[in-house]
Amino acid sequence: DQQVKQNSPSLRVQEGRISILNCDYTNSMFDYFLWYKKYPAEGPTFLISISSIKDKNEDGRFTVFLNKSAKHLSLHIVPSQPGDSAVYFCAASDGNNRLAFGKGNQVVVIP
Amino acid sequence: DTGVSQDPRHKITKRGQNVTFRCDPISEHNRLYWYRQTLGQGPEFLTYFQNEAQLEKSRLLSDRFSAERPKGSFSTLEIQRTEQGDSAMYLCASSFRSSSGNTIYFGEGSWLTVV
Numbered sequence: 001d002q003q004v005k006q007n008s009p010s011l012r013v014q015e016g017r018i019s020i021l022n023c024d025y026t027n028s029m030f031d032y033f034l035w036y037k038k039y040p041a042e043g044p045t046f047l048i049s050i051s052s053i054k055d056k057n058e059d060g061r062f063t064v065f066l067n068k069s070a071k072h073l074s075l076h077i078v079p080s081q082p083g084d085s086a087v088y089f090c091a092a093s094d095g096n097n098r099l100a101f102g103k104g105n106q107v108v109v110i111p
Numbered sequence: 112d113t114g115v116s117q118d119p120r121h122k123i124t125k126r127g128q129n130v131t132f133r134c135d136p137i138s139e140h141n142r143l144y145w146y147r148q149t150l151g152q153g154p155e156f157l158t159y160f161q162n163e164a165q166l167e168k169s170r171l172l173s174d175r176f177s178a179e180r181p182k183g184s185f186s187t188l189e190i191q192r193t194e195q196g197d198s199a200m201y202l203c204a205s206s207f208r209s210s211s212g213n214t215i216y217f218g219e220g221s222w223l224t225v226v
Binding site for chain 2: 004032034036041042043044045046049089091093095096097098099100101102103104
């Protein structure tokens with residue numbers, strides 16, 4: 001049962017433009033959400049997180065938005081850079097000790 | 112480098128052999144996790160330690176898998192009698208829980224290929 005879903009598995013975006021990645025979840029007990037970035041043959045790298053008491057968190061070029069009523073979050077990358085080309089994973093926690101991950105979105109930033 | 116360290120990074124083994132992976136977490140982190148990732152999937156939780164105690168195991172962790180964290184520092188994950196379906200990236204992660212949430216930090220992973 002996939003509790004965290006990332007549709008639109010790949011995204012191509014021009015350098016300098018905005019990348020928007022979407023994530024939907026089904027478990028209303030999730031209260032902490034994270035985005036990870038992964039290059040091939042490497043482990044996921046933490047990017048940004050958001051607690052369910054917030055609806056927005058920003059860190060440099062990365063902003064995460066949370067819509068609890070819709071059980072939806074998104075990651076915005078502005079401006080996109082070639083080094084952002086990677087797979088991005090959405091993850092969620094319900095306060096227990098495991099994270100539930102989506103299947104990932106491939107982002108390709110075109111110079 | 113003070114990140115999560117995993118060894119070996121790559122392992123090719125014949126079916127039926129045993130393999131062991133080691134993980135050294137970030138030094139001040141008391142929580143350690145093992146995840147597994149296969150192609151096209153996100154990481155899947157295997158097991159979790161708080162200090163030396165193994166507190167949670169996924170049903171993905173069959174009897175052939177065993178993990179230890181004997182002194183609450185490094186951890187090992189052993190797979191006995193490997194099968195081709197065990198081929199995956201095995202990810203170790205660590206965290207130190209804060210009031211703002213439990214962010215876990217991953218190592219670079221150990222690739223296992225069973226031939």
